[in-house]
Amino acid sequence: xxxxxxxxxxxxxxxxxxxxxxxxxxxxxxxxxxxxxxxxxxxxxxxxxxxxxxxxxxxxxxxxxxxxxxxxxxxxxxxxxxxxxxxxxxxxxxxxxxxxxxxxxxxxxxxxxxxxxxxxxxxxxxxxxxxxxxxxxxxx
Numbered sequence: 001x002x003x004x005x006x007x008x009x010x011x012x013x014x015x016x017x018x019x020x021x022x023x024x025x026x027x028x029x030x031x032x033x034x035x036x037x038x039x040x041x042x043x044x045x046x047x048x049x050x051x052x053x054x055x056x057x058x059x060x061x062x063x064x065x066x067x068x069x070x071x072x073x074x075x076x077x078x079x080x081x082x083x084x085x086x087x088x089x090x091x092x093x094x095x096x097x098x099x100x101x102x103x104x105x106x107x108x109x110x111x112x113x114x115x116x117x118x119x120x121x122x123x124x125x126x127x128x129x130x131x132x133x134x135x136x137x138x139x140x
Contacts, residue, residue: 009054010083013069014124017043017059023123024048027100028085028130029093030055050085072125082119082127090116090132097130 014020018041024030030048038044042059060071072079087093094108097120105127106119117131 007054009056010081011069012055012057012126013060013066013071014043014057015060015071015073016124017046017057020057020122020124021046021048023100027097027102027122028128029087029096053085055083077125079125079127082129084129084131086134087130087132090118090130093130094118102128 021030021032021035021043025032025048028050030050033047033049033054034045035043035047036045038059038061042061044058046057048055048057058066060066060074091108097118098104102120102122104118104120108116108118110116111131111133113133115131115133117129117133119127119129121127
């Protein structure tokens with residue numbers, strides 16, 4: 001991936017953030033970078049890494065920011081975004097996600113524009129895209 005000075009980090013809310021963190025690490029290969037526990041077994045803030053990328057998440061709440069960002073369940077199962085994660089060993093990643101219970105929406109396949117990938121939902125219905133296509137190195 002190209003080195004950029006700017007970085008985009010998706011933020012998400014989960015009904016059961018602790019369970020989601022464990023599941024995302026097991027199923028998708030994220031690693032815990034920082035976990036800040038909140039009151040009543042909630043997660044106030046968490047940072048999970050995947051290679052040199054990161055997502056931030058927390059338990060669903062009604063604080064100032066929490067009123068702006070909802071879970072798919074709160075939106076009747078709908079998603080408003082779906083991150084794409086570059087994975088080198090995409091077939092192994094797919095198999096691990098399926099074994100962990102990811103709901104496959106688009107089966108793993110080769111793409112016309114290059115690479116191979118799939119789309120799935122996690123345990124709280126967030127949509128994720130994983131693939132070997134790296135737009136930063138396509139023309140290199």
